[in-house]
Amino acid sequence: MVQPTGWVEVICGCMFSGKTEELIRRLKRAQLAGQKVAIFKPVIDVRYHLENIVSHNNNHISSTPVQSAKEIIMHAPDHDVIGIDEVQFFDPNIVEVVGWLANHGKRVVVSGLDMDFAAKPFGPMPSIMAVAEFVTKLHAICMKCGNEASYSYRLVRSEETFLLGETEAYEARCRHCYYQSMDERNA
Ligand code: ZN
DSSP, X not given: OOOOOOEEEEEEESTTSOHHHHHHHHHHHHHHTTOOEEEEEETTOOSSOTTEEOOXXXXXXXXXXXXXXHHHHHHOTTOSEEEESSGGXXXXXXXXXXXXXHHTTOEEEEEEESBOTTSOBOTTHHHHHHHOSXXXXXXEEOTTTOSEEOEEEESXXXXXXXXXXXXXXXXXXOHHHHHHHHHHHHO
């Protein structure tokens, strides 16, 4: 007999790497298998409809916006699979919340940016990645040279960590092209 058990999956990467599409793919597969799926996102991400997770190809699945990480626990009891999008924007309690859900038998699938625009680990992401059973790092294509990209290069000058509206404000870059432009900017 195999005991039912929870676990944590992380889908991470830079902008334009298809994180939300991959989250939706996994959640839809679970839904097709008859599992009860719930999806949450931080209220800060108001780029698109508040009630829906919308990825860039409009392949959407309905979701619940929440103000804090702890709120997810209140909404979660009846579900087998918990998806969390844009998880990098949550408060630090999200690490404990994700662990709690998995300890209570949930499959937890989170997606988020692993690095911010300054190439620093983004908020709670390193901690969630450390405690997760599975970590998938996706890549975009460098918009300068066509290599595999892991960095989100910000085209506008701003020190704000939360700068949304990604298609105009960011480019996916490989390591070389990211640091080349950062060096030129700081020169
Ligand atoms: Zn490049």
